[in-house]
Amino acid sequence: MRPESVREKDDPLAIVLKAAKLGELNRPLTWPTMALVINGRSLARPVTGVERYARMMIAIAAKEWPDCKIAVPSSMKTSTKAFGCEVIRIPGNGGHAWEQVLLPKALSKNDVLLSPANTGPLRVRRQAVVVHDLAVIHHPEWFDRRFAMWYRFLLPRLVHRVDRVISVSQTSLTDIQRTLGVPLEKSSVVHPYSMIEPGVVTNAGIGSPYYLIVGSLDPRKGIDSAMAWYASLDRPAFKLVQVGRTSTSFASNVVPPVPGVIRLDEVNDEHLSALYHGALALIQLSQFEGFGLPILEAMQHGCPVVASDLQVFRELFGDAPIFVDPTDHARMNEATQELSQPAQREERVGAGRIRATHFSEARMTEELHVVLDPLLGC
Incomplete structure (x- = not known):
């Protein structure tokens, strides 16, 4: 006998039996639908x-x-039409306060947030955040002091707060797991691909043979090492073209002008494609990277690569690049000499093209589904 104090409306069994009598159990059960919202702060x-x-x-x-939404600051002027989904404009200028305070307020309890550019709101647990690398943790001296202080506060807390952590290579993800203690079961790699497709324009307008550097004036990119090597050459028969702009996020990295070096602050994708197509090689002498996207872009364009010998480059690109010590000018000269031999150059180009096929939109799509489907209840 049940105690009389237990009323029928409080008894789960009684509720189920009553529902069965009314035929309600024949109706399909429905669960709250999770909706994907993308943190679009980086688009500005x-x-x-x-x-x-x-x-x-x-x-x-x-x-x-296709039902996802992109949340952007109302001040953003960049068009989002190309993505073809609904845009939520949240008042604000897109700074850290916008991301940490205003963005979370605009989300509903059934929203899953995707933050694809290194940061996200601490208040949102149902979130997948992309962390490219931990350069700011290991080498704060490479960054603006306030930038480094904020990221060194945010990242260790954010990766433990959110449901999933994404990185761009296994080398970088392993570093995040070991350095910040992120569990294996909540972390994944989603590899990028090259969006810079080889174009019909193949003349970059440089006017003479050149080696190419693609990267911001960031101390870790090794641009100063490339400049020092070039300056050490006696009347080089080629120029050095550097594509990339300065940023307030990084520590001051003033690289003095070097005769024969052409600097391009910013180029569109068509021009960058032409630069890759016409270069003798891409020079990538980074000290620290999460991926190294210019290497992939160069390989897709049939441009050989001279790169610093980093573990992440070995993981992603195998033996396709020529690996060097950025401070060893003699080794740099050997690399350029190797690429001046047609047979050896073609061997490097072929190896690079093959390696580039490992990274595709289809692969990135599949890896992103692995991360988001469980969060969205798919």
């Missing part, structure tokens, strides 16, 4: 590797989950 920034990756991820998410 100039395009570097981080922003290019974010655009790839947003484009894929918009295609795979």
